[in-house]
Structure formats: structure tokens, C-alpha cells
Amino acid sequence: MEKKSSSSGEKDSLHALYKVPSGDGPYVRAKHAQLVQKDPEAAIVLFWKAINAGDRVDSALKDMAVVMKQLDRTEEAIEAIKSFRGLCSRNAQESLDNVLIDLYKKCGKVDEQIELLRQKLRMIYQGEAFNGKPTKTARSHGKKFQVSIKQETSRILGNLGWAYMQKTNYMAAEVVYRKAQMIDPDANKACNLGFCLIKQARYDEARFVLEEVLQAKVPGSEDIRSRNRAEELLLDLESRQPPSLLSSIVSLHLEDEFVHGLEEFESKWSPIKPRRLPIFEEISNFKDQLAC
Incomplete structure (x- = not known):
């Protein structure tokens, strides 16, 4: 009896200190290897076992991808999510998308990152984000907090603007950052907007921002x-x-190219559905904003 009590107390202590879940399945053993033993390679093997055994697949796939990213096995993590996300619940898809975006960012797959961010924006536009709820519970550094659709839209637009900046498409990035600032402004995105304006030689506008x-x-x-x-x-x-004069000519060329891209982007969002969120009344028409 004393051994069982001691073992039980030890497990409770590990759960409290390392946030290791209770139980004895492969997922729990994987978390123990990851958090307590600090053995990421062993954790990955056990996460695979958990996925194959159907043990907390949602968490196992996401956690395994995060550990792979830490080991610079980014491409492998991307393929794992793409191959096995079909085994995960609908509620897990959004968080898997967020992990995938981080993976694309780490390994420089900017085009894939842009496409996935656009897809997430379309889901918000169609009222499908957060499983149709106005807020979701997120976690950061062990603390839970509520995220609104408004905050999530601004966050995704900020990430999209950053991705366009990596492509040196500063006009596209500028438009996206302006939309993000209209919804939920912050100083970091303002600095990025200023940077995009400087790159377009629009110094007075940049100085104001x-x-x-x-x-x-x-x-x-x-x-x-x-x-x-x-x-x-x-x-x-x-x-x-x-x-x-040369930079002015380049700007005109970029503008023509970007307007064409916006037309393609808008066509993917049509037709407007009845469930469209009010936020997108502010951000749906890119070309009119450019003309102002």
C-alpha cells in the first residue's frame, strides 16, 4: 500500500510541476520523455506510438510536430501533419494550421505560408473559424485566455503582411497591415507598416506612422x-x-502586379455568404483602399 501511495504521490507531483497528464498510455509516456526526461528523440518515438494506437491523437500529432521543429526536423513535421491530420477531430484543425504556419515560416516556405493564411482568412470570412463561436480559449506560457474573432483576424493579417514582406512585395504587405490596424491596432504592426512605406519611398506617410x-x-x-x-x-x-524616377517606375509596376493579385484573392472569397462577419465589412475591398 505504501508503494502505491508513494507512486501516486510522485505522479501527482509530476503533473503539477511539469504539466504531465495522468494515465499510462503512450501519449503520457511521450509527454514524460519530453518534459521530465528531456529526451525529445524518445518523445517523438512515443508520440508516433500514440498516433498509431489512437491515443489522444489530436495532442500527440501537434506536440510531436512542435518537438520535431525544436530538433530542426521541420520538413518531417510538415509531412506528418499533412499525412495524419485526417485522424484528428475537427476542433484540432485550427491549432494544427497554426503549427503548420510556424513550420512553414521556420523553413522558408513563404508561398505555402501565404496560402494557408489566406485560407484561414476565408474561414473567418465565411463564419467557419472557432467552430462558429465568437471567441476561443488559447494558452500561452501555461495560462489560458480568450481570443476574439477580431483579435484573430488582426493576428492572421499581421502574419500575412510579414509573409509578403519576405517576398519583398511591400505594396501587398502595406495593404494587409493597414487592414490589420483598422481592426486591432498595435505598435509592432505599425512599425512593419512604416517599414513597407519606407521601402516604397513614401517617406512622409512612413514618418507619420x-x-x-x-x-x-x-x-x-x-x-x-x-x-x-x-x-x-x-x-x-x-x-x-x-x-x-527609376523607383517610381518600379512602384507602378508593383502596383499593377498587386492589383491583379487582389482581383484573384477577392474572386476566391466570392460569393459573399449570409454568415459573413461584420469585421469583413471593413477589410473586404482592397482595391478601393488602394485608390484612396
Whole structure:
């Protein structure tokens, strides 16, 4: 009896300290290897066993992909999610998408990242995100909190803007960041918007956006990293010369290319469905915003 009591107490202690779930299946053993033994390779083997045994497949696939990412086995993690997400519940698909986006970002698959972000925006547009609920419960650093559709839309747009920046498509990134700021503004996205404007030699607009961060007119302006970045971008802006005729010609070419891309993007979102969310009344028409 004493041994059982001691074993039970040890398991309770591990659960409290490392957040290891209770039980004795392959998933629990995988979490023990990951969190307690700090043996990621052994954890991956056990996560595979959990998936094959049907033991908490939703969590096992997501956790295994995260561990693979930490070991720089990113491509393998991507293939695992693509191959086995069909075994997971509908509720798990959104979190698997988020893991997949991080994996694409880590290994430089920008086009795939953009496509998946667009897909997530279409789901919001059609009222299918959060399984039709207005909020969802998220977790960060062990703490739970509520995320609204508005916050999620702005977050996804911010990620999409960053992806466009990696493609040096600064006009596309600018439009997306402006939409994100209309919905749920923050200083980090304001700095990225300022950067995109500088890259297009639109210095007065960039200065206005960046000075708003320094004047604490944007939520999150108190963050020292955002303030430092805004200051660095302003210094860069001041060091630049007025745009040349060549840069103007390049901008016109990018605009033509981007307008064509927007038409394709909008066509994928049509027709408008009755379940369309009010948020998209603000962000649905990209071309009109460009014309303003």
C-alpha cells in the first residue's frame, strides 16, 4: 500500500510541476520523455506510438510536430501533419494550421505560408473559424485566455503582411497591415507598416506612422522594443534621398502586379455568404483602399 501511495504521490507531483497528464498510455509516456526526461528523440518515438494506437491523437500529432521543429526536423513535421491530420477531430484543425504556419515560416516556405493564411482568412470570412463561436480559449506560457474573432483576424493579417514582406512585395504587405490596424491596432504592426512605406519611398506617410508609435498613440507603444524599432526606422528614413524616377517606375509596376493579385484573392472569397462577419465589412475591398 505504501508503494502505491508513494507512486501516486510522485505522479501527482509530476503533473503539477511539469504539466504531465495522468494515465499510462503512450501519449503520457511521450509527454514524460519530453518534459521530465528531456529526451525529445524518445518523445517523438512515443508520440508516433500514440498516433498509431489512437491515443489522444489530436495532442500527440501537434506536440510531436512542435518537438520535431525544436530538433530542426521541420520538413518531417510538415509531412506528418499533412499525412495524419485526417485522424484528428475537427476542433484540432485550427491549432494544427497554426503549427503548420510556424513550420512553414521556420523553413522558408513563404508561398505555402501565404496560402494557408489566406485560407484561414476565408474561414473567418465565411463564419467557419472557432467552430462558429465568437471567441476561443488559447494558452500561452501555461495560462489560458480568450481570443476574439477580431483579435484573430488582426493576428492572421499581421502574419500575412510579414509573409509578403519576405517576398519583398511591400505594396501587398502595406495593404494587409493597414487592414490589420483598422481592426486591432498595435505598435509592432505599425512599425512593419512604416517599414513597407519606407521601402516604397513614401517617406512622409512612413514618418507619420512611426511618430504615432513614439507619441504613444498606438496600443503597445510602451513596449521598448517597438519604440526602439520605430526610432531606428525614423533614422533610416532621414538618411534616405528623395525617390528617383527609376523607383517610381518600379512602384507602378508593383502596383499593377498587386492589383491583379487582389482581383484573384477577392474572386476566391466570392460569393459573399449570409454568415459573413461584420469585421469583413471593413477589410473586404482592397482595391478601393488602394485608390484612396
